[in-house]
Amino acid sequence: MLASMPLEAANIGEWNQMRHIVPRSYLCFRATEAPVIDGALHDKAWANAPFSDPFVDIIGRGHTRPRHRTQVKMMWDDEYLYIGAQLEEPHVWGTITQRDAVIFQDNDFEIFIDPNGDNHEYYELEINALNTLWDLFLNKPYKDGGRAQNEWDLVGVKTAVQVQGSLNNPKDRDGGWTVEMALPWKSLGEHAHRPSPPLEGDQWRMNFSRVQWKTTVKKGAYVKVPGRREDNWVWSAQGVVDMHRPEMWGSVQFTSLPPGKAKLLPDPTAYGRKYLYQAYYAQRAFQAHYNRFARNIDELQLVNEFNARHLVWPLTLTPTDDGYRVLAEVRIPGGSERWYIRQDGKLWRE
Numbered sequence: 462m463l464a465s466m467p468l469e470a471a472n473i474g475e476w477n478q479m480r481h482i483v484p485r486s487y488l489c490f491r492a493t494e495a496p497v498i499d500g501a502l503h504d505k506a507w508a509n510a511p512f513s514d515p516f517v518d519i520i521g522r523g524h525t526r527p528r529h530r531t532q533v534k535m536m537w538d539d540e541y542l543y544i545g546a547q548l549e550e551p552h553v554w555g556t557i558t559q560r561d562a563v564i565f566q567d568n569d570f571e572i573f574i575d576p577n578g579d580n581h582e583y584y585e586l587e588i589n590a591l592n593t594l595w596d597l598f599l600n601k602p603y604k605d606g607g608r609a610q611n612e613w614d615l616v617g618v619k620t621a622v623q624v625q626g627s628l629n630n631p632k633d634r635d636g637g638w639t640v641e642m643a644l645p646w647k648s649l650g651e652h653a654h655r656p657s658p659p660l661e662g663d664q665w666r667m668n669f670s671r672v673q674w675k676t677t678v679k680k681g682a683y684v685k686v687p688g689r690r691e692d693n694w695v696w697s698a699q700g701v702v703d704m705h706r707p708e709m710w711g712s713v714q715f716t717s718l719p720p721g722k723a724k725l726l727p728d729p730t731a732y733g734r735k736y737l738y739q740a741y742y743a744q745r746a747f748q749a750h751y752n753r754f755a756r757n758i759d760e761l762q763l764v765n766e767f768n769a770r771h772l773v774w775p776l777t778l779t780p781t782d783d784g785y786r787v788l789a790e791v792r793i794p795g796g797s798e799r800w801y802i803r804q805d806g807k808l809w810r811e
Contacts, residue, residue, distance in 0.1 A: 476742035479700030480735070482521050485711040486725050487513055487667075490718075492536040492543060500592075500623035500641050502534070502545040509720055510534040512547070513696055516671055521698030529637070531570075531671045531694055537715060539658055541619075541643040546570050548671060549637040554629050554683040555590040561611050564588065564595040565691070570640050571670040575707045576653035578666040580806045581607075583707055584649070586615065590638045592622040598652065602705040605805040617645035631678040659715040662726060668710035669696040708738050708806070730800060730810075732771035733791030737802040739763055740776055740787045744804065754785050754804065773797050 488511075496506035516531040518524035529549040536543045548570060555567050564587035565571070575583035580602065587595040596615045601607035620642050626635025650657030659665065671694045675686040693702060697711035716723040728734075743761040748754050755761045758778040773790035784804030791798050799811045 474742075474746060475701055476739060476746075478520070479706070479709060479742075480739065482698050482700050482709060484709060485514060485697040487535060487711065487713050488723060488725050489535045489537055489542075489713050489715050490720060490723070491716065492538045495538060495541070496536075496543055496545075496641065496643075498619040498621045498641050498643050500621035500639055502547060502639050502641065507534065507536070507545060510536040510543075510545070511720075513669075516669070516694040516696055517698050519670070519693035519695045519699050519702055519704070521700055527671075527673075527692070527694040529673070533669050533696060535713065537646075537658065539646070541645055542649065542658075544572060544640075544642045544644065546640040546669070547637065548639070551634045551637075552631065552676065552683060553590050553624050553626055553635045553638050554676065555593070557589055557593050558591055560593060561595050561597070562593070564593060565672040567591075567672075568674055569672050571672070571704065572642070572644075573668045573670070573704060573707070573710060574644075574649065575666040575710065576649065576657065577655050578664075578707075579654075579808050580707045582652040582654070583666075584615065584652075585609075585704075586618075586642070586644075588620060588622065588640055588642075590622055590624060590628060592620055594618070594620055599705070601805055601807070602707065604703070604705065607705070615644060616648045618648070619643040629683065631681065631683060661717055662714065664712045664714045664726070664728070666707055666710045667713045668699075668704065670694070670704050708734070708808070729793040730791045730798060733789040733798075733800050734808065736772065736776055736789050737787055737800060737808065740778065741802050741804075741806060744785065744787075754780070756780050758787070 490509055494506045496504055512532040512534050531548050533546045557567050567589040569587050569589045572586040583599055585597050598610045598613035599607045622640055624638045627633055646658040673692040675689045676683045677686055699706050699709045714725055744754055758776050771792055777788045779786050786801050786803045789800045791800055802808050
């Protein structure tokens with residue numbers, strides 16, 4: 462017979478690093494006119510699109526503040542989701558020119574989009590200062606057995622980059638580089654499982670990342686510092702060095718109301734979702750310890766760290782042929798919703 466699992470064992474590691482993070486939110490306004498996709502963010506079309514909060518270290522609280530400032534701004538219309546990024550950088554460089562190469566081997570800017578927030582079927586785009594794009598689709602995160610589909614293309618995407626200074630020239634000091642993208646709703650709708658373009662008030666799970674390498678100069682060219690890992694700076698902290706945790710991404714809310722009339726809406730399922738994530742990560746720890754999943758919720762000995770008034774009743778865990786599923790009945794205004802999570806991190810509502 463297996464020994465009882467210590468209470469703290471179900472809640473250590475990854476979840477302890479992630480559980481206190483509150484994902485960021487952004488209110489995305491409808492564009493009054495379409496911007497010219499030239500890499501510049503100073504045209505009139507961007508005037509009403511606010512910049513996001515500055516990026517932070519991917520781990521979040523208590524970690525080193527990024528050396529250079531990074532911010533994004535967004536807007537949308539019936540055809541496109543527009544994304545602009547401003548990356549301060551005293552030494553702008555890039556080497557990769559082949560589309561769908563591993564762009565993060567250069568300094569880059571990255572976009573992650575999970576339209577319906579189920580942790581599966583999401584998009585990733587990476588771009589460097591040479592305007593070289595890597596766009597890919599993942600059926601689920603790598604940690605859950607996901608596979609990157611590099612052959613997938615975001616059909617109709619428009620991208621542009623401008624450098625505030627000179628590219629690949631160590632002899633001067635640059636201001637940085639800006640990125641401008643237009644992502645077509647028609648292509649984003651391919652795996653969205655919800656309206657694309659979105660409806661008023663719809664929220665999509667998104668995050669943004671910047672990979673930054675330490676460099677030195679050899680023979681008049683930038684080279685990476687040997688043995689030095691890259692820095693990862695993000696819009697919404699992940700808690701771990703892994704962008705492929707969609708459950709930690711921020712929320713982008715779309716509105717056609719003008720600035721001053723629209724407001725960010727709270728996620729009424731946030732507490733229930735956190736309960737489910739706690740159960741999911743506890744199951745990962747349990748399975749690693751015992752080489753099997755817990756057969757009921759009591760085996761996980763979850764710490765009751767969230768306000769239970771948001772649940773109609775305690776979590777229930779049901780074994781399945783391929784793993785398990787956990788149910789959270791979440792209170793919402795006027796009733797409740799049933800949310801589930803399973804062994805591969807898939808989150809859904811019934």
